[in-house]
Amino acid sequence: MPHAQACMACAGHLRAAMRLGKLLAQRPEVPAEVRDPGLLEAIHVRATQSMLREPGGMLLQGTYGRPPVLPAIPWPLQQDASGLARQGATSGGSAPGWLWTRIRDDLRQQVAKPVLRRRAVLAAVAASLVLALALSKFVGSDGSPADVQIVFIPVDEMPLVDHPAAILRRGGRQ
Amino acid sequence: MLAPAAVLVGSLASQQAAASAAALRSQSPYAIRTAADLTFRNIAGARFHETWQAVQVRRFLDADGVLVQIRERVTVQGNGTDSSPFQLEFLDVIGSTVTAAQRQSWQYTYRSHAGLLHQHGSFAVQDVDAAHRNYLLYDFGTVRRAGREARRAIVFPRSGDKAIWVVDLDVDTGLTLYAAEYDSRLRVTGELEVNSLAVGAQVPPLGAGWNWTPRQVVDVYPSPQLAIQAMRSAFVLVPDLGQVVAEYVLHRAQITTNRLNAEQTLVFGYTDGIDEFFVTQSGAQPDPFANSPGRLPDPARSKPHAIASYDDPAMRVYVFHEKGTTFQVVGSQGLVRLQQVAWRLCRQAVTGN
Numbered sequence: 001m002p003h004a005q006a007c008m009a010c011a012g013h014l015r016a017a018m019r020l021g022k023l024l025a026q027r028p029e030v031p032a033e034v035r036d037p038g039l040l041e042a043i044h045v046r047a048t049q050s051m052l053r054e055p056g057g058m059l060l061q062g063t064y065g066r067p068p069v070l071p072a073i074p075w076p077l078q079q080d081a082s083g084l085a086r087q088g089a090t091s092g093g094s095a096p097g098w099l100w101t102r103i104r105d106d107l108r109q110q111v112a113k114p115v116l117r118r119r120a121v122l123a124a125v126a127a128s129l130v131l132a133l134a135l136s137k138f139v140g141s142d143g144s145p146a147d148v149q150i151v152f153i154p155v156d157e158m159p160l161v162d163h164p165a166a167i168l169r170r171g172g173r174q
Numbered sequence: 175m176l177a178p179a180a181v182l183v184g185s186l187a188s189q190q191a192a193a194s195a196a197a198l199r200s201q202s203p204y205a206i207r208t209a210a211d212l213t214f215r216n217i218a219g220a221r222f223h224e225t226w227q228a229v230q231v232r233r234f235l236d237a238d239g240v241l242v243q244i245r246e247r248v249t250v251q252g253n254g255t256d257s258s259p260f261q262l263e264f265l266d267v268i269g270s271t272v273t274a275a276q277r278q279s280w281q282y283t284y285r286s287h288a289g290l291l292h293q294h295g296s297f298a299v300q301d302v303d304a305a306h307r308n309y310l311l312y313d314f315g316t317v318r319r320a321g322r323e324a325r326r327a328i329v330f331p332r333s334g335d336k337a338i339w340v341v342d343l344d345v346d347t348g349l350t351l352y353a354a355e356y357d358s359r360l361r362v363t364g365e366l367e368v369n370s371l372a373v374g375a376q377v378p379p380l381g382a383g384w385n386w387t388p389r390q391v392v393d394v395y396p397s398p399q400l401a402i403q404a405m406r407s408a409f410v411l412v413p414d415l416g417q418v419v420a421e422y423v424l425h426r427a428q429i430t431t432n433r434l435n436a437e438q439t440l441v442f443g444y445t446d447g448i449d450e451f452f453v454t455q456s457g458a459q460p461d462p463f464a465n466s467p468g469r470l471p472d473p474a475r476s477k478p479h480a481i482a483s484y485d486d487p488a489m490r491v492y493v494f495h496e497k498g499t500t501f502q503v504v505g506s507q508g509l510v511r512l513q514q515v516a517w518r519l520c521r522q523a524v525t526g527n
Contacts, residue, residue: 171283
């Protein structure tokens, strides 16, 4: 007697497999939206545009022999990117492991840069305000810069001046 | 028989007084009979038009904020100019016991500074045209003051850093019978109230030497440049105040000379028509900041220039010393711009610009 007929569990597995097999043999209908060639083209365009801005995309451009379009990135990253591009263009082979590490770090910086830039701008504005307030004490009405340091020293005792109010204050104590 | 004669004499006397008052009322060109007569020109001219004498009370706050009331007598022999002979005498302190020493001290103060108190110690129109530009005059109808009919007015500054004045002006003569000074917070900072007024023939005869003469020699110059030239001090200057206090005009340039030691003080008086501030320059005085820490020699950095600053509800004062000359800028407390005036003056003294 075959085992599938003697073993009830295996008989059940065999019956499920035969049922699912028939279902899997039937190829499903592709949705109409996916059949639209414009959708695929839009995906390709979006992917290409994002890769152009990413260090990995620049690397691929270099790999395919075209000079990369480098953004205004500060030294020494800019040199590395140029070196990467040159290296990718000349070697034509797979990128070394340290390159992927550098790309990962660059991507992380790209994500954090807007926040850092905003904080830096706010800090610069605050510092400028503080400096302006400090200088305003010495800047004349015509806005000329303070080339003479003048300080005001408050005094509690009334100076000896010839003013009616001062004279009357001293009146009975001459 | 005597009684009817006495009644007749009394009647004649009263008729003469009434006639004198009527004549006076019709003669004074500065009478303020209606609101239309309420002008800065009338207020300014009334002080020097005729002979008058008043007993008045001056009220102010001392350094501790305590009210002080001084009764004084002022006599003016008007000649139509602001140099009319006058006398301002101390009479008494009201509301407190005064020792003999204090009374002597007050009398000395008035003998020494009567000119300053009389000409700059209360409400006065210093410059008619400037007053028109910088103040508004509001009529508040008639009141009674010192037993006389007066017209109440408010002198309101166009700028917020000036005092507001409430004044009662005698209808017949235009003289100020009452003046109260309010700061920008509407706190009274000073008062001058006339209790009695005698005008013209009512003033007792004035003997020889009755008027006040300054203890120092005072020479008034028509221009600041002429005053500068007359100073013997090595370093004085004509203040360049720029546009800080543009509404103020230089209305007085004088040199006061101490009769004892011939020490000269150059005084420039500025006014916006009512309010005043003064810039004084005097040489041959020690530098009060000579030993302050900021002035100690320090090769690592340049020494700052120090301006002493003082203010209380009645005034603000700035004092500094440059090139052997002590400079003072003194004015009313509300005029905060005086700090900038002092700064500009100090910078001008240091740099020459």
